[in-house]
Amino acid sequence: MRERIRRRMFPLIASVGLVLVAWSALDLALGWNSSPTTMLGDLATLPLQHGADAALAAVGALLALAALAAGLLGIGGLRLEAARRRAELVAEMRFSASVQDLRTVILLRRQLASEHPRRKPWIRLRGTAGNPVWRRDWQSFLRWPVVRIVRVVLIAVAAGGLAVGGYDLTPVLFALPGPLLLVAALDLIEPLAQESDHPTRRLLLPFTASELIRRHLWAPVTAMALVLVIASATAAVASGNPGLALGVGAVVFIPLAAVLICAAAVSATNDPYEFALTPQLAQTVSLAPIVVSLIAGFLPLFVAWKVEGGNGAKVGSAFGIDFVLGFLVIVGLAALSLRFNKREKEAL
């Protein structure tokens, strides 16, 4: 069977290869740089181009050799048990990814990277006064390891940079900040995800599932708004038009933060086996948070980009998007409440 498929595919593969060779030959003859293979060749010979001398090319070769040597030397020091454990984790992670179990993938990735909460928090919050869920959520954030903080800050900076790139290069780039910021939101939703991971403890707390979810969203939304402030500040610096960047950021950062956190909450508390018998529905539920975050990130940037006139007009038009974002938040909250109420009934 496999052999038959290979035999049938051969003419197609050979044709693609011939086209690529012909395309490269054309590039060579006309002095163009248009075929994928010419681009790859360009990349490989980058140090030799633009007047760079041979010594620079040698640096690349030396770096490759050094990496090879380091790898060969380092492999001798690997502990077999650790390597085996990592291989098991990777296998589990691959399986979880194949069933779109994003929460498990996140937990396994943290194990692989040894990304554990700090025993000593950055700032200690003590006492029982005030809102316990708000304080508990900040206690969780204040135990973040350095690598997680750096990751979230870099995501914010990249999101700001992509927004500017969308203005200066192509609006297609506006589609990227939303899904990128969703990754940060998935870290920020950890306290609610913990409640979802531990139903026995949750079912003993004197709160309905809906109320507990609502209480668990305030701190992540506030933290996400801070992330969006970093993204706006980056865009302000990179664009040279701080008025527009900070203006758009200021009018959408709270509703956008709420949408991203709701999307992350839906994603982190998703049970991949809930709709096992209807895989299309399962895939829709898994993809929905990504699509929603894409739309939520894209809309205000695109509208502000599209509208003619000064900064005031652009910021004002972005403000109108807040109603759409508000609607998405309501949908997200309803989906979360339905999910948790249904699970409570099923657990009994």
Place this chain on the structure above:
Amino acid sequence: MSSRGKGGGAIAATSGGATEAVLSATGLGRSYDGYIALGSFTVDIQAGEFVALIGPNGAGKTTFLNLAAGLLDPTTGVVEVAGETPGSLAARQALSFLPDTPVFYEDLSVVEHLEYVAALHGAKDAGPRIEELIERLGLDGWEDALGAELSKGMRQKVSIALALVRPFKVLLADEPLDGLDPPSRDVLFAMLAETQAAGAAIVVSTHRPDVIAAAGRCVAIRDGRLAYDGKPDPAILTEIFDRSELEGA
């Protein structure tokens, strides 16, 4: 009338000197695909009672505790906690459950767990109570430890502290002495006695003779049905159970 005794979180359920059933099951049953885990179980437990729930493995002890805690729905019969349906917010407020397997949030330390649970259950000024529990259970130096850093015994101690840090009228404990060293067991017995003195009802699922001896009442389950309800009399218990099923009875 409510009062907070040395037992810490316990709130007395007595009213005008008369006792009332704070945990009541009538014809309670739970089955799983035809398998009867608990069948027509009836029991009334008064405020201030210390009840040892005994029976061989698979008898239905944990099923009863889970039904009373609102973690399971009954197939037949009814159960009430302080007059409320288990799982309702009032019942969750009135009942503290110490499960057989400790459950912790991965991102909170021991003391943060205690503060969180105490505050969610409306415990006012829980600080001194938390300090007392940490000291008496030998958790000093472990206040900032995360759940993943704790040994089995330490996890059990934290789980006990979590059950006792908040106000309650009924305490359900599933094998609470598991993994505890002898000094910690003595501390737990003392704490249970204080909790009982403060007016809370205590139901402890156990196989241990020392717990049965400490309890004022023994409720035995066998094959999902009530086999004995009365004073913890070793002679009667050995008639009902094999020695191998009930340690030391």
